[in-house]
Amino acid sequence: MTPIGRRDFLTQFALITAAVSASGYSFGSVRKSDAFVEVATTHGRIKGMRNEGVSVFKGIPYGGRVSGDRRFRRPAPLQPWTGVRDALQVGPPAIQNPRRNEPAPSEDCLFLNVWTPASDNRKRPVMFYSHGGGFVIGSGASASQDGANLARNFDVVVVETNHRLGLLGFLYLDELAGADYAGSGNMGMLDIATGLKWVHDNIAQFGGDPANVMIWGESGGGAKTSCLYAMPEAAPYFNKASIESGPGVRMTPKDVAAETTAMLLKELNIAPKDWRKLLDVPAADLLAMQGKLPFVPPFQEKNKNQGMMRRNYGGFGPVVDGEVLPHHPFDPTAPAISRNKPLLVGWNEDEYTFFAWERKDTEFAKLDFEGLQKKLEPQYGADAPKIVDTYRKANPAATAPALYVAISSITMMGLGSIDIAEKKVKQGGAPVYLYNFGYKSEKKIPGTDYAMGTPHAMDISFKFNNEIPPRDGSESKESFFGGNRPERFAASHHFAELWTTFARTGKPAANDVPQWPAYNLKTRPTMRIDAQCEVIDNRFGEELAMWRAVGKL
Structure with a gap:
């Protein structure tokens, strides 16, 4: 068996979410001990569950429709509702194979979950997590990343989104489809930015501080965090970040993304001028086509002779389009837009x-x-x-x-993690x-x-x-x-306390842990x-x- 190179990382990744999630309980269950609690949002009132000192709200819509004529585009406006909407069951994940204990995947997947100690205007730090699974699988309802213990034990608010993935989230159509599809190669990232804006507008009602938001994520979620750290559209809505086992130094160049789009159209027997036919292809067929292409890893190697590794065409992930993602997140330098935002970065041994x-x-x-x-x-x-x-x-x-x-x-x-740390130090900011x-x-x-x-x-x-x-x-x-x-x-408590203290203050610290110096x-x-x-x-x-x-x- 050949070694797993960085370029091939996600080709063997499809089991991770199912494997880790299988060890937890269903996010869709309501237990007899639960009490209901209501909160007002910008679009209407919602009802969540209160259990053992934590209020949990599941399946909150944060964006409108992304199916039909909104496929590959920004979401339709989210419509307000009357009365009280249940936020007791998680929303559907993005299009992928079915997931244990979750609704059937759906194109319309813009839902988020919130865990909070109380809706009491305490202005707690907010920890906004992006799930792993590369850019093709996963959801904000994976049981291993249940946010109740962080909220309960460390007095923080945890938020996790579902967002578009794979072909439906990252197909680059900018050069074919015109202004309505601007940013199409980064719709999955723009969804997350929309979720951050929802937090800014609503999280005070859940006991969180909209002026103290940490973005974080593991594996593909680390790469998404790397991209958010460099995105103008996300910049106003977070204050610090953590990139965990997913150092997104570089993302897909737009010429490579355009080649991937051309290859997809050819495989579907669609002429470039007829690209609109993509809007009528069933999502299941697009998922099947996506499965024939290589995954994009949450990192891309630098080639010392060419400057950028030229991988095989194919696969879907964030695109360096010059607009939504103006440049590679950490190449050639750390992003100036986040110069003053503290950063955690690292990996597992x-x-x-x-x-x-x-x-x-x-x-x-x-x-x-x-x-x-x-x-x-x-x-x-x-x-x-x-x-x-x-x-x-x-x-x-x-x-x-x-x-x-x-x-x-x-x-x-x-x-990649060390590369990010070194470039952040050289920037001379946070x-x-x-x-x-x-x-x-x-x-x-x-x-x-x-x-x-x-x-x-x-x-x-x-x-x-x-x-x-x-x-x-x-x-x-x-x-x-x-x-x-x-x-x-003890290891879990240390890890959680370091991260929640960083979320609160911008400096990681914990009891019974040595002082952690900034990297130099x-x-x-x-x-x-x-x-x-x-x-x-x-x-x-x-x-x-x-x-x-x-x-x-």
């Missing part, structure tokens, strides 16, 4: 083990050092011996499988804080004796403080990724998040010097 689990890759766990070099050669060519030699010298006690995981993990998510999540799960990758460690996506349940002992005193259940050791509860280019401090946290200066220094030498950073 063992990102690759998720993909080994998902792909049923047991062979990596059998590698010796000779096999390690051979496994790296298809991706790194003549640099493979230098990579192995550097990692062996820097980690003399590590096994060949452990080095393969380390190499794969840092190239997937780490190098601080940036670099982290590694390192709590080690003891769960084994099936078919091996190799532990999951800190796989991709394990951070979701930890940072949402959903790794906690049961409140009723019953025996805790094993976490889907996190295992069964009680130390995970001299000591390069990195916070390692675990049951016991530590600040490590110039972490991976030898390895990063090598990656710079071979042009990967």
Whole structure:
């Protein structure tokens, strides 16, 4: 089995949402212990649920219709309603394969969920989360990212949106379709910006502070956050950001997006001048066509000879169109528009083990050092011996499988995260804080004796403080990724407290955690998040010097 390169990251990603969500409860359930609570919004009153100190509002519409003649366009105006609208069930997710415990996917998917301690005008910090799943799957109702514990335990307001994904969210038609379709290659991102505006206009009614909003997200949600950080339309509505295991340094150039559109039209036997026929193609057929194309990863590698990796055409994600997304989020520099907005960025230490689990890759766990070099050669060519030699010298006690995981993990998510941190420091504006999540799960990758460690996506349940002992005193259940050791509860609390404090103040801090210095280019401090946290200066220094030498950073 060949290594997963950064360019191929999402080709094996489709199970993540179903897998992680399966460990939670249904977002559609109303329990006998729930009481109802009402809030007034700009478009009408809504009724949510109050349970165990948290009010939850599900399926709130924040934009109008995006189907029919609104396909590939900005939403129709949201129509006010009379009376009280139920906000008790999550709204439909964007077009994708069906999701467990959620309504059937729909083109009209502009709904959001809110968790708040109380609707009492307290002006709490607002944590606006963008879900993962690349740009093609996922929703704001995934159980691992349930916001109740963050709201309950840390006195914040949590908001999550559904928004257009895939072909329906990112098909670039600007050069064919005229002014009504301006920004078509970024409709999914514009949906999120519309959700941020809804927060600005309404969140005070939910006990949140519209002047203190943090955007954050993991994997594809990290890449979406990277784009929002560079988008003029989003800029007025947030104050700080966190990019987690999804460093969106670069997005799709518009010439590549135009080629993808041309290829799609050809596959559908539609002449460019007849592009309007796309409005009549059933969404299910568009989803089937989308499935034939490669996914766009939440990062794109820089090629030292060409400046931009030229991937195979195909796939749908945010487009650097010069208007909605004026330039690559962090290339060549950090975006000036967010110069004064503090930033968190980082990744999980063992990102690759998720993909080994998902792909049923047991062979990596059998590698010796000779096999390690051979496994790296298809991706790194003549640099493979230098990579192995550097990692062996820097980690003399590590096994060949452990080095393969380390190499794969840092190239997937780490190098881009460091690139973002360095560019933010060079900008000379608000601080940036670099982290590694390192709590080690003891769960084994099936078919091996190799532990999951800190796989991709394990951070979701930890940072949402959903790794906690049961409140009723019953025996805790094993976490889907996190295992069964009680130390995970401390790691989860640290992670959640650091993030909620950052949301509140712009500086991450937590009890029983060392002071977290802002990143700088001299000591390069990195916070390692675990049951016991530590600040490590110039972490991976030898390895990063090598990656710079071979042009990967």
